[in-house]
Amino acid sequence: MNAAQPVRGTHDLIGEQQRRHAHVTETARRVTGLYGFDEWATPVFENTSVFARSLGDTSDVVSKEMYTFTDRGGESLTLRPEGTAAICRALVTNGLTQSLPQKVFYAGPMFRYERPQKGRYRQFHQIGAELIGPSEPLADAEVIAMGRDVLGALGIADEVVLELNTLGDTESRTAWRTALVEYFSAHREKLSEDSQVRLEHNPLRILDSKAQADRLLIEDAPLLDQFLNDASRRFWDDLRNGLNAFGVSYTVNPRIVRGLDYYSHTTFEFVTTRLGSQGTVLAGGRYDGLVEEMGGPATPAIGWAGGIERLGMLLEAPPEVVAPVAVIPQGNEAEHRAVQVLTLLRSAGVRAEMAWRGNLKKRMERANKAGASHAVIIGETELAKGTVQLRNLSDGLQQEVRPDDLASLLSHSKKAEQNT
RNA sequence: GCGGACGUAGCUCAGCUGGUUAGAGCGCCGGUUUGUGGUACCGGAGGUCGCGGGUUCAAGUCCCGUCUUCCGCCCCA
Numbered sequence: 041m042n043a044a045q046p047v048r049g050t051h052d053l054i055g056e057q058q059r060r061h062a063h064v065t066e067t068a069r070r071v072t073g074l075y076g077f078d079e080w081a082t083p084v085f086e087n088t089s090v091f092a093r094s095l096g097d098t099s100d101v102v103s104k105e106m107y108t109f110t111d112r113g114g115e116s117l118t119l120r121p122e123g124t125a126a127i128c129r130a131l132v133t134n135g136l137t138q139s140l141p142q143k144v145f146y147a148g149p150m151f152r153y154e155r156p157q158k159g160r161y162r163q164f165h166q167i168g169a170e171l172i173g174p175s176e177p178l179a180d181a182e183v184i185a186m187g188r189d190v191l192g193a194l195g196i197a198d199e200v201v202l203e204l205n206t207l208g209d210t211e212s213r214t215a216w217r218t219a220l221v222e223y224f225s226a227h228r229e230k231l232s233e234d235s236q237v238r239l240e241h242n243p244l245r246i247l248d249s250k251a252q253a254d255r256l257l258i259e260d261a262p263l264l265d266q267f268l269n270d271a272s273r274r275f276w277d278d279l280r281n282g283l284n285a286f287g288v289s290y291t292v293n294p295r296i297v298r299g300l301d302y303y304s305h306t307t308f309e310f311v312t313t314r315l316g317s318q319g320t321v322l323a324g325g326r327y328d329g330l331v332e333e334m335g336g337p338a339t340p341a342i343g344w345a346g347g348i349e350r351l352g353m354l355l356e357a358p359p360e361v362v363a364p365v366a367v368i369p370q371g372n373e374a375e376h377r378a379v380q381v382l383t384l385l386r387s388a389g390v391r392a393e394m395a396w397r398g399n400l401k402k403r404m405e406r407a408n409k410a411g412a413s414h415a416v417i418i419g420e421t422e423l424a425k426g427t428v429q430l431r432n433l434s435d436g437l438q439q440e441v442r443p444d445d446l447a448s449l450l451s452h453s454k455k456a457e458q459n460t
Numbered sequence: 461g462c463g464g465a466c467g468u469a470g471c472u473c474a475g476c477u478g479g480u481u482a483g484a485g486c487g488c489c490g491g492u493u494u495g496u497g498g499u500a501c502c503g504g505a506g507g508u509c510g511c512g513g514g515u516u517c518a519a520g521u522c523c524c525g526u527c528u529u530c531c532g533c534c535c536c537a
Contacts, residue, residue: 045510045528095537104461105535122537152537155461158530234534250533300537317532345537370495404497412497419495433497 049154049162060352061165063359064194065147068167068346071190075182077143077169082126084149088116093333094125096300107151107162119151123168123345124330131172132336140339141173147348159318159350167351169324170343172331177275180306180326180342181282187322187344188288191310196354200310200321203293206279207325208264208272209304216267217243227257244297263294275305302329306342315350322346364391365450366407370400370419377418381428381443385416388447408433414450 046052053061069079092102107119120126123146136142147167156162167190171183184202191197207213221243224231231239232251239246247258268276283290296307307325315321324344331339365385369378378394385392393410395403400417407415417429422440430449431438441449 048528091537100535101537105537125537152535154535156529157532160536237534245535298537299535320536366497368496400495401497406497408497415497417496421495429496431496436497438496 047162049156051161051163056358057352059359059361060355061348063355064348064351065165065167067193068147068169068190069145071193072143072145072169072186074189075143075186077145077171077186079145079147080127080130081146081148082120082123082130084151085117085119086126086129088118090129090334091118091121091125094128094300094302094330105153107153121152122150123148123166124170124327124343125334127168127170127343128172128331128334128336128341131331131339132334137331137336137339141171144170144172144343146170157316157318159315159347159353161349165348166345167348168343168345170341172339172341172343174342175328175340177278177306178282178285180279181286181288183324183342183344184283184306184308185286185288187310187324187346188286190346191322191351194351194354195356196312196321196351199314199354200312202288202290202308202310203296204280204283204290204306204308205293205296206264206268206272206276206305207298207303207307208268209275210301210329212264212268212272213304216262216264219262219267220244220246223261224257230257242299245299247295247297258295265294272305279306298325302327302333304328308344310346312350312354314354318350320347321350321354361411362391363411363413363454364393365414365416366403366410366412367392367394367416368400368403368407368418369394370417371423374418374420374423377423378416381416381418381446384443385446385450388451390447390450413454416446 051057088106088108091106095102106121109117111117127144127146131137131142145168148165149163150166151163153162154160169183169186171179184204188197188202191200208216221239224235224239224243224246228236228239230253231246232249232253234251235246235249235254238249246254247261249255249258290308296309298307303325305326305328309320309323311319312321313319322344323346324342326340326342328338328340331337331341367378367382367385369375382392382394393412395406398406400419404415412433415429415431415433417431419429422428425440426442427440428443428446429438430441430446432453
């Protein structure tokens, strides 16, 4: 087995895998549609500045975790590592900041140069939703409720819990961060090596450190709650009231943070324990500063993204394929009639297939292997009489019918099957 | 980027302390006298044991390197 392999961290989606992906995407598209969201599709690559700008100076991510390359024209391009920055760019370049709110759904591949693990790939796929325009906390609640509904429609609501936090507005968060840096600096030597580095450029991340050494310090670290100004506190209260109104249950987790400055207020993650350390399945927050960083006017926005691979892995059973009907002619003359029957069935909306070769027995085997629900058999006798044999492959019952009656007989029979 | 585990037929795996032509189950293909599948029986194809180097009379089995996958860490927009 020396065949060519796909690039590290990439996968082919075939059969059940692809069906799981498609089911996640279609379900999310349908549910977000119920909330009035429309789908956008943006390019899978952008000028590097689109993503670099949104990331600010978190140099690690920009230099090491993005698929960046120079094209033949000398432009620096980057395969999109996430969806939100590109949506904001599209909002600005299409002048849609003039027609708010925008309710956007998207789905597609994303690319990050990371070490692969289960549920973490270099090309992976996300669904996402962005609500751009409203600054009211009820909008946040609605967007979170929509996420909850997507998970519910996928049948995995019981697999995940919603963890919720607030980052406050810029003023509150800045005050809090200053206090955190002060606190951790005072205990610098007790911090883990990693966290000492974090203290320099991303102090909030110390709060979700996994190092044992950090845990004790974190417990006594100052809480944002003490630094929330009145406006932020009101927003936080209204958000939780809104969630109650939408019937969304959650647990508050003060350790959910975001590293970048354009985030504010709401932040949340739907988490499962079933996927090891890659358990965040759908996450988001409010990013009131991002559209402005893209060169647009200051525009409030809230959104989330979910990993299709991870969601697909949580699905109980893979979505079923529709069982086809196998049309089986015997002899060259019957084949001609068979083609007519195929056409008849397909135009009636029935999934129908015919093998290109083989005797009756062979074709019956094929039909069975293909998971066909029925076989339509046309032999010399039937050809002469203008009839066909309709055989139900699950119970083996067979009846002689007229071709014109096939479509209605099949749809009745299939409905009956679904009910059992 | 750091640490660890794994890698034998399409799939799941067996192969004792290195020793003749590398096995099983499932799957696949064919047959059991040709107008009927799913069960049963019979037969067959398919592996340079991830790749490269080394030790040895001899390596799937030991050593080194490399790649992939998986588990943690870093990162998580």
